[in-house]
Amino acid sequence: KAGVTQTPRYLIKTRGQQVTLSCSPISGHRSVSWYQQTPGQGLQFLFEYFSETQRNKGNFPGRFSGRQFSNSRSEMNVSTLELGDSALYLCASREWRGTYEQYFGPGTRLTVT
Amino acid sequence: DQQVKQNSPSLSVQEGRISILNCDYTNSMFDYFLWYKKYPAEGPTFLISISSIKDKNEDGRFTVFLNKSAKHLSLHIVPSQPGDSAVYFCAASGNNAGNMLTFGGGTRLMVKP
Numbered sequence: 706k707a708g709v710t711q712t713p714r715y716l717i718k719t720r721g722q723q724v725t726l727s728c729s730p731i732s733g734h735r736s737v738s739w740y741q742q743t744p745g746q747g748l749q750f751l752f753e754y755f756s757e758t759q760r761n762k763g764n765f766p767g768r769f770s771g772r773q774f775s776n777s778r779s780e781m782n783v784s785t786l787e788l789g790d791s792a793l794y795l796c797a798s799r800e801w802r803g804t805y806e807q808y809f810g811p812g813t814r815l816t817v818t
Numbered sequence: 819d820q821q822v823k824q825n826s827p828s829l830s831v832q833e834g835r836i837s838i839l840n841c842d843y844t845n846s847m848f849d850y851f852l853w854y855k856k857y858p859a860e861g862p863t864f865l866i867s868i869s870s871i872k873d874k875n876e877d878g879r880f881t882v883f884l885n886k887s888a889k890h891l892s893l894h895i896v897p898s899q900p901g902d903s904a905v906y907f908c909a910a911s912g913n914n915a916g917n918m919l920t921f922g923g924g925t926r927l928m929v930k931p
Contacts, residue, residue, distance in 0.1 A: 709861070738918060748862075748907065748921040761918050795861050797919075805850045805911045807919060809861030 706732055709810035711796050717816045723784040726813045730777050730798030736760075737779040738807060739771060742793040751794075754779050755801070783815075791817045821845045822910050824922035832930055837895040839925050841908035844889060848910035852919065853882060853893045856905045865906075866893070898929045 710729045718724050730737050738761075739751040750763040754773035771781040777798075783790055793814050797807035823842045831837045841851075849870040854862035868875040868882045868891070875882050881894045895902055905926050909919040 740919075740921075747923045748919075750918040750920070753918055763918070797861075805917075805919075806852065806864055806867055808864060809854075811859075811861045814859070 709796055709798050709808055711794075711810040711813050713813060714811065715814045715816075717818060718786050719818055720786055720788060722786050723782060724786060724815060725780055725782045726794055726796075726815075728779045728781075728796030728798075728810060730779070730796075731808055734798035734800050734808075735777050736799045736801055737773055737777065738797045738799075739779070739781050740795040740797065740809075741765075742795060742812070743789075743791075748795070751781065786817045788817050791815060819844070820923070821848075822908060822920050822922040824906075824908060824925045826925050827923070828926040828928070830928045830930065831898050833900055834897045837893075837898045837902065837927055837929065839893045839895075839906050839908075839927065841891050841893075841922050842889060843891075843910050845910070845920075846889070847912050847914040848920070849912040849914075850910070851882070851884060851891050852909045852911070853880075854907045854909060854921075855902075856907060856924070862907060870912075895927075898927075900929050900931050903927055903929045 736755045738753040753761040757773045773779045793812045795812045797809045799807045852867040853865045856862045866880045884891045905924045908922045
């Protein structure tokens with residue numbers, strides 16, 4: 706099976722802009738989670754989608770949002786970008802919410818200038 | 819408050835010897851634990867997991883030990899190989915803990931030939 710794919714891999718944006726990141730889960734996986742990795746805060750949970758519904762949300766401001774489509778693909782959006790949003794954004798999928806093992810994509814490296 | 823802690827930021831071992839990576843947690847709601855390996859510019863790769871009903875799980879060169887009373891787990895790699903050099907993250911989850919992954923800060927393992 707193909708792994709989790711994320712596009713784009715690298716992105717440079719300016720403060721105040723918005724950005725949309727995309728994630729395609731492993732075939733058959735219905736749950737998609739997003740994580741942010743920064744040097745200072747480590748790996749932090751953003752949110753999880755299952756059956757097109759947000760099931761869980763981490764401690765991030767409302768500028769961070771996401772959605773999931775009927776084919777389980779997911780997008781996350783960050784509006785009004787701040788310098789501190791520069792990070793590696795990771796998408797992870799799992800078969801369903803009852804399993805714990807999550808499989809990660811390669812990530813999108815976002816740089817905000 | 820860090821619910822999952824990896825107190826050693828780095829560890830250096832000789833090829834062929836045992837690598838022991840440690841992880842402590844504070845949230846008693848966690849009942850499932852995972853180890854991930856991460857190379858730079860890549861997403862974390864799932865290695866091995868353990869349920870709280872067990873105290874040991876083995877998969878090839880990797881063994882995870884769980885001490886619930888001490889809220890401590892460890893990953894043993896035997897024998898260590900240069901290709902094992904990476905950052906290792908422990909993560910915790912549980913139905914009563916939001917079902918998402920809560921990560922430790924990571925330990926950088928360097929295996930010297």
